[in-house]
Amino acid sequence: MDRTHTGGHEVKLSLQAALTPEQASILSKDALQFLEKLVQRFASRVPELLATREQRQAAIDEGQLPDFLPETASIRQEGWKIQSIPKDLQDRRVEITGPVERKMVINALNADVKVFMADFEDSFSPAWDEVIEGHRNLRDAVNGTISYTQPETGKHYELAEDPAVLICRVRGLHLPEKHLFWQGEPIPGCLMDFALYFFHNHRQLLEKGSGPYFYIPKLQAYQEAAWWSDVFSFAEDEFGLARGTIKATVLIETLPAVFEMDEILYSLKEHIVGLNCGRWDYIFSYIKTLRNHPDRILPDRQVVTMEKPFLNAYSRLLVKTCHRRGAFAMGGMAAFIPSKEPEQNAWVLNKIQTDKSLEANNGHDGTWVAHPGLAGTAMAVFDAVLGERSNQLDVMRHEDAPISAAELLAPCEGERTEEGMRHNIRVAVQYIEAWISGNGCVPIYGLMEDAATAEISRASIWQWIRHGQSLSNGKVVTKALFEQMLSEEMQVLEQELGEAHFAKGRYDEAAVLMAQLTTSDELVNFLTLPGYEYLP
Template identity: 55%
Template sequence: MTETVTTVGNADILGRLEPGFERVLTEEAVAFTSRLVRQFRPTLQACLSTRAAKQALFDRGVRPDFLPDTQHIRDGRWTIRGVPADLQDRRVEITGPVERKTVINALNAPVQCYMADFEDSLAPTWQAVIQGQVNLMDAVAGTIEFHDTGTGKHYALIDKPATLIVRPRGWHLLEKHILVDGAPAPAAIVDFALYFFHNARTLINRGSGPYFYLPKLESHLEARLWNDLFIAAQDVLGINRGSIKATVLIETLPAAFEMDEILYELRDHVVGLNCGRWDYIFSMIKTLKLQPGRVMADRFAVDMTQHCMDSYSKLLCQTCHKRGALALGGMSPLIPVKNDPAANEKAFGRVRADKQRELDNGHDGAWVAHPGLAPVVREVFDAGLDSANQLARPLDWVVSADDLLCQPEGPITEAGLRNNVSVAIQYIEAWMTGRGCVPLYNLMEDAATAEISRAQVWQWIHHPEGRLDDGREVTIELFEQVLAEEMDIIRMEVGDERFASGRFSEARDLLFQLCVAEELENFLTVPAYERLA
């Protein structure tokens, strides 16, 4: 393996060229990617500037609300173009990073769809990103295999695997190993373009298609950007417009007020919306972080029974079904506990109740992070669905801006503070060492839950109302004390050898910087990415 700088046109490919990477980074694929970057980077930069301007208004006390200028879209009688046959039934979807064994296991799981993730569950090292593209090319071709030298076990695809959906990284992230005109390429375009270029025709010829999940949109203008990108990509490769199908994650508070508009902008390419509940909670904290009365309760107190979260779910279902689109529910992050049937049954009971609530609200399916939860979720949706989905079910929810903005109830506790600190340190350490999907305390943690943890600590320190339920103010001094104590506990839990060989001290330092900084960093993965190979 050699360090290379490969120039194609005005694009420079930086990084180590490992065996197989040449299959992904062909001259044609890189030229296609560069063309899309040049065409759409200016619009993307304008969208990100708009995000910043809107956040400045929220920081001055402006409330998010439905847009008066797009009332005609919300009132209009229109529907999306349609849902392909292999996306009609999505009652259980599994998510996970694009690691080779994970891809095989997820496609073989007892689910309808697998979301192959370049985003929150992947630490985007150069090796992971490009090897992920290799893995998906092999999965689409049906040739993907993996031999585990440690266990001797061999992995290969079953005859009828789950439908593949790919989630590229969000608009805010860059791919520092691909420079177009001397600047890092938007990671979202890189992930989309490489996968689409290599796999679209094979998928279409097989009766499926290039399917995507779109993360972290904050407005219909960002949805319009995706739609324009889809049109350009299809036109360049001579593929019929509308062949791409996308599901949009509604995982930011501003986007919840523009769901109709997002569907409208993508109406020829969209098939549904998803309740990205964990990022949504993070976005609620971030969007309203300085407003009076907006201090968020402990992470585990903010569940889907809270009025604001239930309203968000109901509005998404009603909006989708009105437009002929599917409404996907949230993630169940629980991991089955080995050799503890009692603990599992208790956890499964909570999952069943959560999925029943989503089914009752109108959702057509939901996510799991572990194959062991798939039968639990499947049981709920099988019992409640008479057909592939609930599109024909009328929904008459009435959801206002006040409903979406209703403040979650619950305390701020020392236990919640400690959990946030511990999870954030351990996740950031794992992420910086190349693992973006981390089992902690019987939960599968990804970037979204780490974002909640560190954003809550920042808000509790900086907001005048940031007090624990015992009356103590959450100060930098208290945070430093908890940080030191939780580091000692982590050392005991992981062992001295693992602690010494890891990057826990670096993770602690980054968490401290993020939580005491005067301004809340928009995404922890942006500064962490600078520490990633």
């Protein structure tokens, strides 16, 4: 294994890939030296944090239900606030999210939104070349030099005058980076993403009146938030920056985390500016966390909407908790994409209007869209509710009764249908095929799908098999029924996509992975972990 040298300092990070000159400008000696310092200090704690997740899950599998922590009651009861929110993050009424592909970065920054969340996580497939290229794209965007010319059409893309504020979403704690090793182990992907974005961009961002801003995904406990706080503080000290220069928004997208929102805010109080309702991953986490509880099995994912009691309670509790602490409460993703059919497009815009009105009226400070064509509709909803205000930090929800663990865990009414199951299979196979082919953000049946929706699809069926659930037509969900449906739906996909397109893709491999995930005796934590083995 090669070692990289930085001046007189030998970098002990081992790089398992040859670098092009463009890649070497991102993985420079100085950048690698900074990354090594982070890995040396913080990587060893990641396996401990992940092991704690497993221990907690084992107790839930045995019958214990998640609840608010008695040992941190004082944090929930005391009247503290987070440190501060920078000026350019005071108004976040509409944010767009998407992967770090060059053209998408330009289009997202130019969209009619306040913030672009550039994503190395759920809408991104972390093949090595694409990870490094993504960091190059963000560096060029921060420097104002990013442009792109479409090879086929010659169409040119460049940044507009006043682009959206940039926030980088790093990978989750669970995802390794298999091309960089430290002491014989792959390093945490999140440390690489943080180090490279921070190292290359913090000075330029601060000079522009912005700063190094991050979205942190998949946290399950306040101890994980405290780990991130230590990472941020170390980076600030290393570069002589004031405490709290780095700002983060944390996604509350796991069921365990909803019981620790105060504690997460408190653990990051110098660095945090808000929490976000990562609703699709949250639904997946509800299934995964309560997998052994047959009284809490979800119906078809199409009917699990934010109006459902357990999700509405989650949204309202997040708003109340955040605003009490002076932090933003961001709404969730609208996964719809515009349609060229006027009637269908009107239906999509109506769905967006309804969804965003619920969030705005609950008191959220802003929301997410996945497509620039929906930004105007979402913006109009929040403009109407906000009026002259930049946010809704004044909405305290004092009138709410306390939200109990029982409400957050409430069973969800709705049918499990054969068409819903078949739809799950087709969506998951198509998404997995795209992901292992290097594309993490895929339009499927009018929705912009990312890893979370595929996770819901495969985890739902796994749980239905596990507990022998009946569909609305009386069929019992078994491994055999799933395998029969998978075989039939592969034929449907071949017809829908066309033989030539189907043959060129990796659909057979995706079906094998889908079958393994759905029929395994134990529920695999994340499909992206076995999926990562397929990536270069």
